[in-house]
Amino acid sequence: MAKTVKISVNHVTRVEGHGNIRLRASDGKIEHVEWQVPEAPRFFEAMVRGRSFEDIQTIVSRICGICSVTHSMAAIKGIEDAMGIEVSEQTEKLRILCHYGEQVESHILHVGYLVAPDLLGQKSVIPLVKSHTHVVKTIIRLHRLGNIWMEIIGGRMTHPITLKPGGFTVIPSEEKLLELKKAMEDAIPDAKILIEVILSLADKFPAFERDTEYIALNHPDYYTFYHGDIASTDTDEKVPIREFERVANEYISPQSTAKWCKWHRDSYAVGALARFNQNAEKLLPMAADTAKQFGLKKGACNPYLNNIAQVVECVQVIEHGLQLIDELLTTGLKPEPVKVEPKAGEGVGCVEAPRGILFHRYAFDKKGLCTKANICIPTGQNHANIQKDFEAFAPQIIDRDQDEIRLLLEMLVRSYDPCISCSTHFLNVEFV
Amino acid sequence: MKPTLIICLGNPLMRDEGIGIRLASELLVHLTDNPDVEVMDLGTGGFSVMHAITGRKKIIFVDCAVMGREPGEMYRFTPEQVRSKKVRIRYSLHEGDLLNTLDLSQRLGQCPDDIVIFGIEPKEIAPGEGLTGELESNIQQYVRTILKELDRT
Numbered sequence: 001m002a003k004t005v006k007i008s009v010n011h012v013t014r015v016e017g018h019g020n021i022r023l024r025a026s027d028g029k030i031e032h033v034e035w036q037v038p039e040a041p042r043f044f045e046a047m048v049r050g051r052s053f054e055d056i057q058t059i060v061s062r063i064c065g066i067c068s069v070t071h072s073m074a075a076i077k078g079i080e081d082a083m084g085i086e087v088s089e090q091t092e093k094l095r096i097l098c099h100y101g102e103q104v105e106s107h108i109l110h111v112g113y114l115v116a117p118d119l120l121g122q123k124s125v126i127p128l129v130k131s132h133t134h135v136v137k138t139i140i141r142l143h144r145l146g147n148i149w150m151e152i153i154g155g156r157m158t159h160p161i162t163l164k165p166g167g168f169t170v171i172p173s174e175e176k177l178l179e180l181k182k183a184m185e186d187a188i189p190d191a192k193i194l195i196e197v198i199l200s201l202a203d204k205f206p207a208f209e210r211d212t213e214y215i216a217l218n219h220p221d222y223y224t225f226y227h228g229d230i231a232s233t234d235t236d237e238k239v240p241i242r243e244f245e246r247v248a249n250e251y252i253s254p255q256s257t258a259k260w261c262k263w264h265r266d267s268y269a270v271g272a273l274a275r276f277n278q279n280a281e282k283l284l285p286m287a288a289d290t291a292k293q294f295g296l297k298k299g300a301c302n303p304y305l306n307n308i309a310q311v312v313e314c315v316q317v318i319e320h321g322l323q324l325i326d327e328l329l330t331t332g333l334k335p336e337p338v339k340v341e342p343k344a345g346e347g348v349g350c351v352e353a354p355r356g357i358l359f360h361r362y363a364f365d366k367k368g369l370c371t372k373a374n375i376c377i378p379t380g381q382n383h384a385n386i387q388k389d390f391e392a393f394a395p396q397i398i399d400r401d402q403d404e405i406r407l408l409l410e411m412l413v414r415s416y417d418p419c420i421s422c423s424t425h426f427l428n429v430e431f432v
Numbered sequence: 433m434k435p436t437l438i439i440c441l442g443n444p445l446m447r448d449e450g451i452g453i454r455l456a457s458e459l460l461v462h463l464t465d466n467p468d469v470e471v472m473d474l475g476t477g478g479f480s481v482m483h484a485i486t487g488r489k490k491i492i493f494v495d496c497a498v499m500g501r502e503p504g505e506m507y508r509f510t511p512e513q514v515r516s517k518k519v520r521i522r523y524s525l526h527e528g529d530l531l532n533t534l535d536l537s538q539r540l541g542q543c544p545d546d547i548v549i550f551g552i553e554p555k556e557i558a559p560g561e562g563l564t565g566e567l568e569s570n571i572q573q574y575v576r577t578i579l580k581e582l583d584r585t
Contacts, residue, residue: 047445431515
């Protein structure tokens, strides 16, 4: 039967663009399918120019309320690279630990508050409070762990204040690290509950696969979020982070005010699944076992499985976080005064944000004032891939009910865990 | 845990959207050593509100709010008095909405009964540091009004 499908999901305001889905089809044939991103321009790069290297972390930590540790770390690594600053092993361990707290918080929020309602057939987490109270409370306890974690190491629940070029302004006490360790150990049974819940619903993820180029940091020895080179699943080449521009190849798309990216193909994907596809064999035992329970294997190319990879990573960072705390407590924490003499230079910082690889490039003059900044965010790197997924997936589902098509495409966008516009959260209310 | 918590929200890099964060630093001048009142800068970390409010007696939110009033006007209201006009389609964790988070907390039984929001109507929400004159000139008045609210506890 001839069928016309028209889907148009809009959400655009001046400073809160959230992306649009457009689909038009007739007689079962897709005429037009598009992922549009009407994002505000990336003004933060302009904002840091002319500012002292000492101010950069404070500014970029406000780019995003969810990824504030990640942006802070990319910035301070970039500054340290530009000025030739070496940091201690203790600093590196504490940074990685702090970053793990953000991974847990972000992944749990995403899987628990955005993905779980899709799998349980609800429009949001609110109805789940009544129908799945136990699940929601588990998710909230795990989310709280992420908050405590960042507060203990980063000095604040969000927008950290202890992370600086050269080291930490304040290090946690042994007592606080032990408190964090206990909270992490107590969270393991909750993580197991979450795994069981998602496992029981895993068949709700659409069985859509598309051969995709995945890009993430790669380290020969461990599952990395912080160290390593840039790697693609398409080649064996390892690219130093200082050369990230030849990986990202940012370009302008008429569909978007955000820049798009491509490397060996028309698009590539970043995020938890990309990291898994780069580093799966280096997962710690509990995390590897979690991946096994889900049947998640290296080479997976179903974008919806990014959510499963996020669950696996939650286990990985708790497991490795516990190891790091033990190492720090064994060697003993020592206050390390941070003193950085500014120096002219250019450098790159790169870390894995919860939603994928993030690059910051800065140049400074001899007084330490920023003369150039370039920030390449993971969601920008995923936009072209979302479009390519749409083009491949829409024809496969076009015979379904229009509402179902819309939901499946929305779920596809959600699976990438995009950070589309995150710099404002102001209230917009009417009085009742 | 101090029984009263003032949560200041916003982004100081988005002009008037940063009013909450500016007021956090002003309020700390008066309240740092207060044994009963804590001031917290939660920036744009929306969902963290849920954990910050649990177990408290009174919560005061300070945030930029588009309410259809004159720029610079501060207005006191409770969550029950308003409805969010935000359209949420759940693409992203970044669609923070305070009212939605409070709703979730309430349903979970984690929400204190005494919640007050001080909304400040912005003149301009756009990239840039510093408040517009309409808000800047009222800072001390805002501080006095919020401090007076503590007497109602």
